[in-house]
Amino acid sequence: MKNKILFIAFLLLVFSCGNDDSEDNVSIPEVSTEDGRRMQVSDLYDFQIKVNQTAHVALLDGLVSASHDFSSNPTEVELLALQNAWKTSFLNWKSNEVFNLGIIQSSFIHTRINQWPINFEAIEENILVEETLDNDFVSSKGANTKGYSAIEYLLFHDTSNIVLIELTTANNAEKRMQYLLALIENLNEQSIILKEFWGEVEPSFKSNLETGVNGSQNQVVNAIIAGLESMKGTKIEEALNAESDGVIYFEAYRSEISKEALIENLETLNNSYLGDYIGEEGFGLDDYLIEVLDRPDIDIAIQETFQVALNDLYDINGPIEDTLVSDIEALDNLRVDLQTIIGLLKTDFSSAANIVVTFNDTDGD
Template sequence: MTRYATRYAALSAVILAFALLNTGRFTHAQTFDRQAMVTGWLTETILPLHEAFAAEAADLEAAALAFDADPTEVTLTAFREAWVEAVIAYERIQPFSLQRVMPLLSQLDSSPANVQSIEQAISFQAEGTIDAAFVESLGSSSKGFAALEYLIFARPLPPLAAVQNRRDYAVSIAADIRRIADELVVQWTPGTDGYYGDRFIVDEFELSNVRGMVSMVVNELISNIENIGKFHVGDPAGYRSGGAPQLQLVESPYSETSIQRLRANMETVREIIYGHGDAPSLADYMDFIGAELNGERFSEVLAAQIEAVFEALDAIDEPFAQAIVENPDAVLTLYTEMRDLLALTKTDMANQLGITITFGDSDGD
C-alpha cells in the first residue's frame, strides 16, 4: 500500500460517504458548466492533439519516402528524427485510448517488436510485395512504432540502404502509421463519420450524457496512470516480479526515448485535469464541489503530486535501461511517485467526483 493510500484510507471513507450524500451535484449545473468542460476537452485538448499527431505522421511518411529515394546518413537522420517527433505526438494521445478507437491505437505500438517476424518478411517476401497493404495485414508487433524503430535505429545505414525489402518495409510502416493517424482524427472530429466528436460537442447534452463523458475520460486517465507505473516503469525495473530487472521490457530500446515518451504522456494527464484554454477544467470542477484532502484543496494536492512525477522524470538523464542498472534510486523514486499519483486519482479523486472505476468498460457502450 502506498503512503497516500495508507495516510488517507480513513479519510477516503468519509469522502465516499459525502459523495453518496451529494449525488445530486450531477443533476444541477448551478454556476459550473460541465457541458463546457466536456466540450473543452475535445476542442482544446483531444482534437488538437490528434491533429498534431496526424501532422507528425505525415512528416514521418515524407521522411521515409525521402530516405528511400536517397538513402544517406542525412536522410536516415531525418527519418529517425521524424520517428521521435511522431512517437512523442502519439504519446500525447495515449490517455484517450477509449473503446471505439482502441482497434486503431493497438496497431500503432505493440512493444517489443517481433524481430523474428520482421526479418522473415524481409528475407522471404518477393521484392516489390512489401507495401502498405502487406503491412496493414500484419500483427501489431510486426508494424507500428516499435517495428519501425527496430528497422531504422537498430542498424547503421549500410544494411538498411542495401536491402530494398528493408526500405520498403520501413516506408510501408510509416504510411500505415499515417493512415491510422488520419482515421483517428476522423473519430474525434464533429460532423464526420467518427464516433466521439459529436458525443463531446452536442449543444444540449442530457445530464446523463455529461456524467458518462466525465466518467469515461476519468476512467481512461486513471487506467493510463496505472499502466505507466506497472508496465513502463515497474515491470522493466523488476519491481512487480520481485526479481532482477527485465531490461528487455524497456520501451523504445533502440532510440532510447522511453523517458521522453513518459513525459509526453504525463503532459496530457496534467492537461486533462488542469486544462490550458478558456474552458473550465476538471480541477475547476473539483474546486467547485469543495474537494479537499487533509484540509487542503484536492486540486492543489494533486498538482503537487503530478509535479513530483515530473521531477522524478527529470532526475533520470540517462537512457532508462541504463538508469535501471546504474541509477536505481532515481528509478525507484519515479515508480513510487507514480504509485502515489495512482492512489490519489484512483481512490481519492474518483471518490470526490462520485465516479465508479470500471476501466475495461469505461466507454459505457
C-alpha cells in the same frame, strides 16, 4: 405554569427559526454538475484531443516525406533525418495515446498505430516473404509487427552504419526498405483514420454527460488512471523487476527516448487534469473539483503529487535506461509517485465525483 412553559418554548422556537443561518453555511456550487461536465469534456476535446490529432497527422506527413527522401537518397544524413522525424512523431503520439477511450478503444485503432512490445522475429520473417511488402501487406498483419515500435526496430536496432547497410547493400535490403516504407505509409493512414473517427464521435462525446461508465467524463478519468497505470506498470515496474537485461522493458530503449516519452505522457495527463492546454486555459478536472464539488483539498493533493512525479522524472539524468545501473532508487521513487496519483484518483476523486473506476491494475496495488 404549564402554559407559561409552552409559551417560552414557542418563543424560543420562533427565535431560533428566525435567526437560523444554516443556509448561509451550505456551500452552493458555482457551476452545476451538468455544466461542469459539459465544459470539462468540451474543452478537453477542443483544446487537447482535436489539436493534438491534427498535429499528429501533420507530423506523420513529414515522416512519410522523410522516408521518401531516404529511399531516393539513402545516405547517413537522410537516415538521421528519418530517425529524427520518427522521434518527433512518436513523442507527439505520447500525448495522444492516453485518450484511448470509449468507442475509440473498441475500434482498436490505437493498437494499429502503436503496439508494444513488438515481435521483432515476426518482423524479420515478414521481410523474407516473396510477396510485395506494401500497405496492404502491412494491414493484413498483426499489430505487434507494425506501427511506431516496428519502425523503431528497423531504424534503431543497431548502429546507424549497420542499419544503413541493411537497408541499402545487405541481403534482402530491397525488401527491408519496402517494409520500412510500407510501415510508415500504413502508420500515416491509421493516423488519418483516427483523426476522422474523433471528428465523427465529437458530438456524442461532448453531449454524453451521464453518470456511470458510459459518461464521457467517467471515460476520461478512467483513461487518465489507465495511462498512469501503464506508465507505472509496463513502462517502469517490469524493468525494475527484471532479473536480467531490464533495459529491454523500457518502451523506446532502442532509440533511447523512453524518458522523453514518459515525460510527454505525464505532462499530458497533468495538463488534462488542470485544463492547461497549449495556448488555452480550459475548464479542467481541477476546476470541476473546486467549482462543482467544492473539494479544494483533493485538488491540492492531486496537483502536488503530479508535480512531485514530474520533478522526479525531470531530475533523472541522461537516458532513463541508464538508471537501472546508475540510480535505480530514482526509478523506484517515480514508481511510488505514480502509484500515489493513481490512489488519489481511484479513491478520493472518484468518490467525490461519482466516477466508476473500470480500469484495474493487475498487481494488486
